[in-house]
Amino acid sequence: xxxxxxxxxxxxxxxxxxxAPLREFFRHGVTAQDVAEGLVSYDFDQPAAAxxxxxxxxxxxxxGVRVNGVVTGVVRREDLVGGTCFDHLVELDEGLVVDARxxxxxxxxxxGASPFVLVRAFGAVAGIVTRADxxxxxxxxxxxxxxxxxxxxxxxxxxxxxxxxxxxxxxxxGRLQRAEALQAERRRRNESLDLVDxxxxxxxxxxxxxxxxxxxxxxxxxxxxxxxxxxxxAALRDRxxxxxxxxxxxxxxVVRLAANLDRLLEVVGT
Numbered sequence: 001x002x003x004x005x006x007x008x009x010x011x012x013x014x015x016x017x018x019x020a021p022l023r024e025f026f027r028h029g030v031t032a033q034d035v036a037e038g039l040v041s042y043d044f045d046q047p048a049a050a051x052x053x054x055x056x057x058x059x060x061x062x063x064g065v066r067v068n069g070v071v072t073g074v075v076r077r078e079d080l081v082g083g084t085c086f087d088h089l090v091e092l093d094e095g096l097v098v099d100a101r102x103x104x105x106x107x108x109x110x111x112g113a114s115p116f117v118l119v120r121a122f123g124a125v126a127g128i129v130t131r132a133d134x135x136x137x138x139x140x141x142x143x144x145x146x147x148x149x150x151x152x153x154x155x156x157x158x159x160x161x162x163x164x165x166x167x168x169x170x171x172x173x174g175r176l177q178r179a180e181a182l183q184a185e186r187r188r189r190n191e192s193l194d195l196v197d198x199x200x201x202x203x204x205x206x207x208x209x210x211x212x213x214x215x216x217x218x219x220x221x222x223x224x225x226x227x228x229x230x231x232x233x234a235a236l237r238d239r240x241x242x243x244x245x246x247x248x249x250x251x252x253x254v255v256r257l258a259a260n261l262d263r264l265l266e267v268v269g270t
Contacts, residue, residue, distance in 0.1 A: 023265055026146065030138045032107050033100040036119045036127035039064045041071050044086040052080035062116060064125060065089050071125040074118070092118070097125060104142055105258040108134070112255035131247045134254065144240045146257050147233060149264060154204040155196050157214060162207070165195055170207045179203065201237070205230040218263075 041064030042051050055063055055077045064071035065085045073089040080088055096114055098107060100121040110117045111131050119127030133139070158167055168176060182198040196204075208214050209226035220226035232253040239246050246254060257264075 022149075026142070026149070026261060026265060027105070028103050030104040030142045031100070032098050032102040032104070032117070032119050032129055033121070033127070034138045035104070035107075035133045035136045036100070036129045037133070039071065039118065039126055039128045041066050042075075042085055044072075044084065044089065046085050048075075048080040048083050048085060048088060051075070051085055052077055055080070062128065092125065098129075100127065104139060105261045108139075108255055108258035112251065112259075131251065134247050134251075135245065140240055140246070143246070143254055143257065144237070146261070146264070147237045147240070150233060150257075151201050151204070153264065154201070154208060155199075157208060158196050158199075158204055161211060161214060167207045170210055171199075171203060175200075175203050201234055202230060 039062075040055075040058070040060060042054075044065050044067045051063065055061075061077050062074050063077075065073045065075055067073075067086075071092075073091045075085050075088045075090065096110065096116070097118045097120055098110065100119050102119075107117055107129055111129070111134065116128055116130045118125050119129060121127065134143075161167075171179075179195055179198040179200075183193060183195055186193050186198065205226070209220070209223050209230070215221075215223070215226055220229065232250070236246060236250040236253045238244075239250055
């Protein structure tokens with residue numbers, strides 16, 4: 001990311017108290033075992049129709065299949081027509097198996113490509129995480145924290161690139177007035193904040209999307225792409241704040257955040 005990236009790192013290091021705990025939380029604070037459910041399994045010689053009925057009753061789409069007491073594969077409910085479980089066995093794909101202590105970013109990235117991942121504990125596959133599990137509180141708090149971190153990075157970058165509020169002419173008068181009104185209100189409450197802190201998420205992103213050096217340093221090849229990413233993040237933040245589903249419309253955004261975690265943490269000084 002060149003000089004821009006290195007300067008951002010220095011800025012963060014100068015004012016980045018608590019960086020190590022931040023790094024630890026986002027990289028290891030939530031793991032697969034925190035959100036996994038137990039994987040129900042059946043012996044390989046069980047009749048497929050009977051197992052399907054059991055899965056219907058519990059609304060399970062996937063179950064493990066045991067051979068000699070060990071889960072060696074899975075069956076999908078929709079496939080269980082005739083024969084035994086062994087006839088419909090899908091062998092374990094190691095690319096879909098994670099350790100119980102696997103960090104949640106790894107789990108999320110895998111869920112971007114598959115509707116489920118299996119979880120290994122004590123040497124055996126014993127759990128499952130599906131996209132629906134991204135709705136659980138530990139994941140939602142993790143994602144919301146990451147979105148907040150993105151906004152912090154935007155503010156840091158804005159201050160460095162445009163000292164002395166040199167960014168003002170890149171915003172409309174209406175947006176500036178809203179930020180100034182918020183600043184005045186906060187100062188009335190004895191909150192000492194500069195104007196950057198009073199800009200909205202979209203305002204910060206708007207200014208930086210017009211800065212080609214910054215835009216290219218983080219991989220936005222055009223202003224249109226930058227603004228599309230802003231809309232996606234803003235929508236994700238709103239869904240999280242209002243306890244709405246994030247596993248459908250926002251799944252790609254969540255996966256993208258998890259996949260770029262290391263780059264983001266480097267920017268804030270880790």
